[in-house]
Amino acid sequence: MDLTPVIDGFGVVLEPTNLLYCLIGVVIGMLIGVLPGLGPAATIAILLPLTFGIEPVTAIIMLAGIFYGAQYGGTITSVLLRLPGEASSVVTVFDGHALARQGKAGTALGIAAIGSFIGGTVSIIALSLLAPIVASFALDFGPPEYTALALLGILLVSTVSSGDRLKAVIAACVGLLLATVGRDGFTGAERFTFSNLSLADGLDFVPIAMGLFGLGEILYNLEERHRAVQAPATVANVWPSRADLRQSAGAIGRGSVLGFVLGILPGGGATLSSLAAYALEKRRSKHPERFGQGAVEGVAAPETANNAAATSSFIPLLTLGIPANATMAVIFGALLIQGVSPGPQLVSQEPELFWGVVNSMYIGNILLLIMSIPLVGLFVRILRVRATVLAPITVLITLVGVYTVNNDVFDIVLVIVFGALGYLMKKLGFDPGPLVLAFVLGSLLEDSLRRSLLIFDGDVTGFFTRPISGVLLVVFILVAALPVLQGARARRRAVARPDTRELV
Amino acid sequence: MTTPPGGAHRAGSPGGQAAAGAAPAAADSVPATIHDLEEAVHAVEAAEHEGRPPAAGPVANVVIAAAVVLLGIAALIGSGRLGLGSARVPDSGTWPLLVSILVVVLGIGLIAVARKTSDAERFTRTSWLVLAGLATMVVFVLVIEVIGFEIPAALLSFVWLRFLGGEGWRTSIVVSLGVVAAFYVIFVAALSVPIPHLF
Numbered sequence: 001m002d003l004t005p006v007i008d009g010f011g012v013v014l015e016p017t018n019l020l021y022c023l024i025g026v027v028i029g030m031l032i033g034v035l036p037g038l039g040p041a042a043t044i045a046i047l048l049p050l051t052f053g054i055e056p057v058t059a060i061i062m063l064a065g066i067f068y069g070a071q072y073g074g075t076i077t078s079v080l081l082r083l084p085g086e087a088s089s090v091v092t093v094f095d096g097h098a099l100a101r102q103g104k105a106g107t108a109l110g111i112a113a114i115g116s117f118i119g120g121t122v123s124i125i126a127l128s129l130l131a132p133i134v135a136s137f138a139l140d141f142g143p144p145e146y147t148a149l150a151l152l153g154i155l156l157v158s159t160v161s162s163g164d165r166l167k168a169v170i171a172a173c174v175g176l177l178l179a180t181v182g183r184d185g186f187t188g189a190e191r192f193t194f195s196n197l198s199l200a201d202g203l204d205f206v207p208i209a210m211g212l213f214g215l216g217e218i219l220y221n222l223e224e225r226h227r228a229v230q231a232p233a234t235v236a237n238v239w240p241s242r243a244d245l246r247q248s249a250g251a252i253g254r255g256s257v258l259g260f261v262l263g264i265l266p267g268g269g270a271t272l273s274s275l276a277a278y279a280l281e282k283r284r285s286k287h288p289e290r291f292g293q294g295a296v297e298g299v300a301a302p303e304t305a306n307n308a309a310a311t312s313s314f315i316p317l318l319t320l321g322i323p324a325n326a327t328m329a330v331i332f333g334a335l336l337i338q339g340v341s342p343g344p345q346l347v348s349q350e351p352e353l354f355w356g357v358v359n360s361m362y363i364g365n366i367l368l369l370i371m372s373i374p375l376v377g378l379f380v381r382i383l384r385v386r387a388t389v390l391a392p393i394t395v396l397i398t399l400v401g402v403y404t405v406n407n408d409v410f411d412i413v414l415v416i417v418f419g420a421l422g423y424l425m426k427k428l429g430f431d432p433g434p435l436v437l438a439f440v441l442g443s444l445l446e447d448s449l450r451r452s453l454l455i456f457d458g459d460v461t462g463f464f465t466r467p468i469s470g471v472l473l474v475v476f477i478l479v480a481a482l483p484v485l486q487g488a489r490a491r492r493r494a495v496a497r498p499d500t501r502e503l504v
Numbered sequence: 505m506t507t508p509p510g511g512a513h514r515a516g517s518p519g520g521q522a523a524a525g526a527a528p529a530a531a532d533s534v535p536a537t538i539h540d541l542e543e544a545v546h547a548v549e550a551a552e553h554e555g556r557p558p559a560a561g562p563v564a565n566v567v568i569a570a571a572v573v574l575l576g577i578a579a580l581i582g583s584g585r586l587g588l589g590s591a592r593v594p595d596s597g598t599w600p601l602l603v604s605i606l607v608v609v610l611g612i613g614l615i616a617v618a619r620k621t622s623d624a625e626r627f628t629r630t631s632w633l634v635l636a637g638l639a640t641m642v643v644f645v646l647v648i649e650v651i652g653f654e655i656p657a658a659l660l661s662f663v664w665l666r667f668l669g670g671e672g673w674r675t676s677i678v679v680s681l682g683v684v685a686a687f688y689v690i691f692v693a694a695l696s697v698p699i700p701h702l703f
Binding site: 218 | 541544545548549551555556557560568572575579582586587590591592593594595596597598599600603604606607610611613614617621623624625627628630631633634637638641642644645648649653657660661664665668669670671675679680683687691695697698699
């Protein structure tokens with residue numbers, strides 16, 4: 001492996017501007033992790049206009065910092081208030097809050113921060129080794145492989161999304177349809193533009209992401225009765241004892257590996273890996289009954305895993321150009337806006353960007369460790385900021401921000417329309433994540449499909465004659481068929497049960 | 505394909521299988537495993553949803569599903585007008601056609617399971633707050649080109665703070681004026697963004 005680009009990457013990170021934006025990113029990430037309401041996908045979407053004026057590498061360093069910073073911040077509310085700021089910190093609630101009730105909130109936060117740091121760092125090293133290999137492997141991918149990969153990615157993200165699977169797939173289909181709006185790249189025909197000039201070039205990604213994730217979430221939160229949040233005054237003893245560290249060492253090690261592996265898989269990501277890591281520790285433990293009563297491993301494992309996964313979910317994005325989750329879809333959009341198309345050629349053609357972003361994560365994780373241990377009291381105090389005050393400010397940032405992209409009032413109209421749609425979707429049980437993901441992959445998918453059909457001369461079975469696209473499509477079919485089979489099995493069981501009762 | 509009992513909920517997902525695989529036989533003998541974990545996660549998530557409106561009834565679910573089907577049919581007709589082409593020579597309408605057929609089929613699937621669906625929320629009196637919030641944004645976009653962003657922005661934040669957020673009069677007035685002043689300084693004075701402004 002040639003180390004020169006890796007070292008040059010550190011040079012990129014250490015430029016003062018990049019360091020500054022890395023710091024801004026992780027601080028924002030930490031803040032939104034602590035504050036209830038907006039998740040990382042929404043925040044990154046709202047801040048997209050901010051990235052226009054800056055260099056691509058700087059922009060992505062900041063956005064990445066928001067993403068993994070949120071994993072650190074989400075822990076604080078889980079432990080102190082039993083309110084997971086992020087979905088990936090839900091399992092941390094069990095033992096983290098139990099520890100807090102025993103007066104050991106500091107220990108829980110300290111272990112979580114150390115675990116996150118180790119998980120993140122291990123994951124960056126593994127990413128540095130693995131990503132170039134994946135990328136070189138993917139260089140031979142043709143349109144059929146990309147068709148299969150995009151289909152599988154969209155399906156997996158819909159399958160593991162929060163909420164109903166069927167509705168998530170419908171949301172993804174709507175995203176695919178929205179991606180067809182505008183001029184067809186092959187024939188030049190205008191599609192679904194309703195003769196509107198503003199639609200002729202297609203829908204912009206920025207107002208869609210800002211509307212669905214940002215405004216949609218704010219509007220959705222309006223309906224909630226506001227809970228009175230009681231922030232604890234101080235958190236003492238953040239440094240965990242040596243015994244605590246020894247007890248959680250294994251959990252941190254296993255959590256790093258598990259998180260890294262699950263994070264790579266499309267749809268895997270931070271939430272799933274934190275669940276899996278917690279389950280694994282509980283299963284391995286000689287005293288599983290301690291879990292839920294304040295076991296440090298129960299905090300260490302999921303927090304390590306979610307951070308490792310957050311880092312490794314950059315692999316499919318940066319090496320294949322396939323985002324693995326909703327947040328990655330927004331970062332994908334940010335790259336496209338910067339004129340960088342993520343894909344296997346990124347590592348070799350844009351080494352400064354690739355290694356700059358990857359290496360910035362080391363710095364980001366160190367900054368986050370500093371913020372999480374000595375400065376944790378500061379972030380605890382932020383819990384007192386009321387969501388009702390933040391909401392109008394966020395709305396105005398969105399409305400003014402989206403205007404600054406093209407200096408076009410039509411974009412404000414679009415962001416409001418998609419905000420209303422995002423609210424309705426969340427309200428009616430449709431996860432907006434798959435829609436945004438499918439929207440960014442839509443034109444790639446359609447292009448690859450049409451090119452493949454031309455290559456195969458219209459013969460659909462051609463996909464199965466190539467090993468990689470064939471395997472991916474078989475997996476696709478299995479994943480798609482699984483819920484149907486399960487439904488049939490559940491029905492059979494339901495039918496079988498009255499019979500057994502009669503026999504008894 | 506055998507799925508361990510605990511993995512039924514998320515078995516389509518890689519993590520679900522890995523998690524379930526970690527506890528294959530024990531799921532029945534020791535109840536304190538994956539099933540418990542999933543229930544505990546659901547409990548936390550349910551607690552998060554505590555302040556939310558109740559679930560919608562079966563009629564509403566059928567209406568939602570029907571809307572999906574209608575959307576699919578509309579897209580289907582639109583794709584038909586674009587030229588359908590064939591597998592050998594795909595045209596502009598081929599891909600949208602495939603996707604719209606899928607939307608129609610999935611929408612029909614939603615109708616079939618409408619009675620068992622419980623993830624849609626009912627529209628309650630608090631939903632008017634959302635409509636009011638949207639209205640402030642619509643007003644904002646309607647007048648911004650005429651009178652600039654300052655007055656509509658101040659009004660928007662005041663309405664959100666005082667009426668949608670239930671803050672006190674003084675906080676509402678001070679914060680809305682402060683926000684507009686900050687926006688003016690950042691966007692107009694510092695960044696010179698050509699956003700329509702009055703002053």
